[in-house]
Amino acid sequence: MTQTALHWVKEGHGPMVVLSHALGCDLGMWDGVAAILKARYTVLRHDHRGHGRSQAPPGPYTMAMLADDAARLIGAQAVEPVHFVGLSMGGMVAQALAASHPRLLRSIVIANATDCYDDAARTLWKARVHTVLTQGVAAVAEGAMQRWFTPEFRADEAKGGAARVAALRHRLESTDAAAYAASCEAVAGIDFRASNTHIRCPVLVIAGTRDEATPLAMAQAICSSIPGAQLRTLEAAHLSAVEQPAVFASLLEQFFENLR
Numbered sequence: 001m002t003q004t005a006l007h008w009v010k011e012g013h014g015p016m017v018v019l020s021h022a023l024g025c026d027l028g029m030w031d032g033v034a035a036i037l038k039a040r041y042t043v044l045r046h047d048h049r050g051h052g053r054s055q056a057p058p059g060p061y062t063m064a065m066l067a068d069d070a071a072r073l074i075g076a077q078a079v080e081p082v083h084f085v086g087l088s089m090g091g092m093v094a095q096a097l098a099a100s101h102p103r104l105l106r107s108i109v110i111a112n113a114t115d116c117y118d119d120a121a122r123t124l125w126k127a128r129v130h131t132v133l134t135q136g137v138a139a140v141a142e143g144a145m146q147r148w149f150t151p152e153f154r155a156d157e158a159k160g161g162a163a164r165v166a167a168l169r170h171r172l173e174s175t176d177a178a179a180y181a182a183s184c185e186a187v188a189g190i191d192f193r194a195s196n197t198h199i200r201c202p203v204l205v206i207a208g209t210r211d212e213a214t215p216l217a218m219a220q221a222i223c224s225s226i227p228g229a230q231l232r233t234l235e236a237a238h239l240s241a242v243e244q245p246a247v248f249a250s251l252l253e254q255f256f257e258n259l260r
Contacts, residue, residue, distance in 0.1 A: 004069055007053035008046035008077075012038025015106070015256070016082040018074060019045045020090030022112075022239060023183055024137070024144060024172040026052030029087075032245025037252065044082070046073055048089070050179025052171075059182030063190050067096035074104045081106040083256055087206075087241050088112050088214065089183065092190050095222075098203075099195035107259060108199075109252060111206035112238050114218040115192040115225065125188035129181045137180050138173045145169055147213040148239040164242060196225040203229040204255045206248070208236040230255070 009027055017037055019030040027045035034043045047054040048066055070093055074082055083106050086094035091113025098108050117125070131139050145154060145165055153161040203226045207219035216233065223229040232251050236243040 002057075003072060004049045004057055005055045006046045006049070006069060006073055008044060008073060010042060010044045010077060012041055012043045014041045016042045016044055016078050016080075017252070017256075018070065018078075018082050018084045019043060020070060020084065020086035020093045021045070021048065021051070022088035022090060022148075023187060024051070024175055024180060025168060025239075026171055028052075028171065029168065029239065029242060033241050033249045033252070036246065036249040040253070041083075041256075044073070044077055046070070048093075048183070050176060050183055056176045056179040059178065059185065061179075061182040061186040063092050063096045063186050064100065066093045066186060067100055070097055071101040071104055074101075078104070083107045083109070083252075085109040085252060086111065086113070088238060089187055092187060092192075095190075095192040095196060095199075098199045098201060099192065102199075102201065105201045107202040107204070107255070109204045109206060109255065110219075110222055111248075112208055112211055112214050112219075112240055113222070114190075114214050115196055115222050116190060117188055122188050125184055129184050132177050132181045132184070137175050137177050141169050141173050144172055148237060149243055150210055150237045153237070153243050161243075168239070168242065193225060196222065197227075199226045199229075202255075202259055204251070205229055205231045206240065206251060207231065207233050208238060208240040208243075209233050210236060211238045211240065213238040 021029040050056040091110040094108040241248040
C-alpha cells in the first residue's frame with residue numbers, strides 16, 4: 001500500500017509532544033499552544049491526510065489509517081515514546097494510536113472528542129457528507145464556526161479572536177471536498193469503547209465546558225473506560241486549544257510534569 005506523504009513541522013527542544021488537529025483544520029490550529037510548548041518540548045505537528053499540505057489520496061479513510069499515518073511519522077522523527085495530544089478528530093486518532101501502536105506512546109491527551117457515535121449522530125454525519133459532496137465545504141463552514149467557538153471569541157476584534165476564526169474558516173473552506181467527506185466518514189465510524197479499556201499509558205482527557213459538539217458527558221465516558229484517566233475542563237467551545245491556548249498548554253505541562 002502506498003504511504004501518504006504528510007506535511008509536518010518540528011520545533012523546540014526536549015521531550016517530544018505530537019499535536020494532532022481537528023477535522024477541517026491543519027497544523028496551524030496549534031500555533032498558540034506550540035508557541036508555548038516549544039520552550040520546553042520538541043513539538044511535532046502534521047497535517048492529516050486530505051488536510052493542509054498533506055496528500056489527499058482517494059477515500060475511503062478510516063481512523064486506523066490516520067493512526068497509522070501518525071505512527072509512521074513518529075517512527076521517523078522520534079527516538080523514544082512521545083506525548084501524543086489530539087483534539088476532536090485528533091483525539092480520535094489518539095485513541096486509535098493507543099490501541100494499535102502503544103509502544104510509541106509515553107502518554108496521550110484526548111481533547112474535545114468522543115469514543116463512539118450513536119445511530120442518530122451517524123445519520124447527521126451522513127447528511128454532512130452529502131452536503132459537502134453536492135455543495136462544497138463552504139456550505140458547512142458557518143455551522144462549523146458556531147460549533148468550534150463561543151460567540152464572544154468569534155466577535156473578539158481586540159484580542160484577535162475574530163481574526164483566528166476568519167483564518168480557520170478559510171482553512172476549512174480550502175479543504176478538498178472529497179477528502180473532507182472521507183474524513184467525516186472515518187470520524188463517524190469510530191467505536192473505541194472496547195479498545196479504550198486496554199489502554200495502559202497515562203491519559204488526560206480535556207473537555208470544554210461550552211462544547212456542544214462533544215459535550216462534557218462524552219469526555220466523562222472516555223475517562224470512565226480508561227484505567228487511571230484524568231479529566232480536566234476549561235471554559236471554551238469545541239476548538240478549546242485555539243480559544244484558550246495558554247490554559248490548554250498549562251494543562252498539558254502540568255500533566256507531563258506529573259509523569260516524571
